[in-house]
Amino acid sequence: MSDAAAPRPARSRYERPRRPFSVLGIILGLILGVGAGLGYAWGIAPMEQSNIAPWQLDAEGRASYTVAIALAYGQDGDLGHAIERLVALRFPGDPIQGMADIACQLASTGYANSTSGLDALVTMIRLYQLQGRAGCADQIIGANSSQSGGVVTIDLPTPTTTLTPPPSKTPTPLNNRPTPTALLFIVPTQAPQNAFDLISVTTNCSLGQSGLIMVDVYQLNGSTGIPGMEIRARWSGGESRFFTGLKSERGDSYADFTMASGIDYIIDMPGRADPIRQPLSAVPCTTPNGEQAVIAYRVLFRAAE
Amino acid sequence: MRFLISLLVALIIGAGVGLYLGWVQFPAQVIDNPMSNLDARYQDEYTVMIAYGFLADRNLASALERLQRLDLENAALTIQETAERYISSSRTVEDIRALVTLAEGVGRLTPLMEPYRLVNESSPS
Numbered sequence: 001m002s003d004a005a006a007p008r009p010a011r012s013r014y015e016r017p018r019r020p021f022s023v024l025g026i027i028l029g030l031i032l033g034v035g036a037g038l039g040y041a042w043g044i045a046p047m048e049q050s051n052i053a054p055w056q057l058d059a060e061g062r063a064s065y066t067v068a069i070a071l072a073y074g075q076d077g078d079l080g081h082a083i084e085r086l087v088a089l090r091f092p093g094d095p096i097q098g099m100a101d102i103a104c105q106l107a108s109t110g111y112a113n114s115t116s117g118l119d120a121l122v123t124m125i126r127l128y129q130l131q132g133r134a135g136c137a138d139q140i141i142g143a144n145s146s147q148s149g150g151v152v153t154i155d156l157p158t159p160t161t162t163l164t165p166p167p168s169k170t171p172t173p174l175n176n177r178p179t180p181t182a183l184l185f186i187v188p189t190q191a192p193q194n195a196f197d198l199i200s201v202t203t204n205c206s207l208g209q210s211g212l213i214m215v216d217v218y219q220l221n222g223s224t225g226i227p228g229m230e231i232r233a234r235w236s237g238g239e240s241r242f243f244t245g246l247k248s249e250r251g252d253s254y255a256d257f258t259m260a261s262g263i264d265y266i267i268d269m270p271g272r273a274d275p276i277r278q279p280l281s282a283v284p285c286t287t288p289n290g291e292q293a294v295i296a297y298r299v300l301f302r303a304a305e
Numbered sequence: 306m307r308f309l310i311s312l313l314v315a316l317i318i319g320a321g322v323g324l325y326l327g328w329v330q331f332p333a334q335v336i337d338n339p340m341s342n343l344d345a346r347y348q349d350e351y352t353v354m355i356a357y358g359f360l361a362d363r364n365l366a367s368a369l370e371r372l373q374r375l376d377l378e379n380a381a382l383t384i385q386e387t388a389e390r391y392i393s394s395s396r397t398v399e400d401i402r403a404l405v406t407l408a409e410g411v412g413r414l415t416p417l418m419e420p421y422r423l424v425n426e427s428s429p430s
Binding site (some may be wrong): 019020021022023024025026027028029030031032033034035036037038039040041042046047048049050051052053054055056057058059060061064065067068069071072074075076085088114115116117119120 | 307308309310311312313314315316317318319320321322323324325326327328329332333334335336337338339340342343344345347350351353354355357358360361362364366367370371374399403
């Protein structure tokens, strides 16, 4: 048999041309290299971000941001907006309770020692209490605290001169130094709380007053109405302000506001009286005659003593 | 030898790719950042909220102290710029008024802000 008829043997690895690189080395190197790069970039030297969201703040930043949310709410009364901002902080669980927890932390430190700090805490307490939440700040601060105002000077009585000790065997120099005069202490006091007190909130059900919040504001004597007093009704997503004395047939003390069915309202006198504790709900009721109406409320404010 | 050289070259290239991915494409979302790292949108939001607080108590010192948490170089200028930016981008009137009031409080009232001044409010302390 001739060589020309025999099949050609397959090219062995020793006959194939060599690659200039190692495929296995490249694959292994890439895997190890990418892993090492990621480990360094994520673990050892992560990039400092300059466009973070509120939830990425440190503890102090989260507290400051929460305080700011409360301050804004205290002025505009926009609960929906406040909650939206609180959600951005991504508190574990309920965002409003998150505010209560922050208030507790702040109240437990020296944050309330300043006027602005105390005011901020009071605003936070009012916000979360109105939503039915509670926190340790309620006991530490109390929602009725308000801005400090005047200053009281306390003069401590001057103590008597310290007596010199009896003479001893070894003569010692007399010590006649008098006790230093007591220092003057100045302690900030609380200004009067509110100009008006909430006296009562009563309900009634009648067709003629269906869905009305009727507000009366009186002098201290309880009978002289005060016209021109601003009343504020707040609800989720809005507020309305109205004034006493605009309906002459109802007297100087009177103002009213018509509720929308199914909405809860908080009534206060801005800057003059605290909001009522419980919201007034526009719920259906049945009149004594068996007719359907919306419950009406009568709110009575009186000048504080 | 081929193997080692290939490994080394791929390691270097891989490390570069890993750093790019870890720093640029998929940066780690680190928490515990200072307020100065807040996104500009949230810094504006914070400034507006402080302005509302100032509207309520007119306590300029505490407003500025709170704004300093943002580690601003010039708080008054930042307030002015934020107010003007809000005016120029037609944001809500209430927010603008709050910012303008704060700007006026720090002495940064500009002609652009004049229409939004709360003239019936008491002067800032």
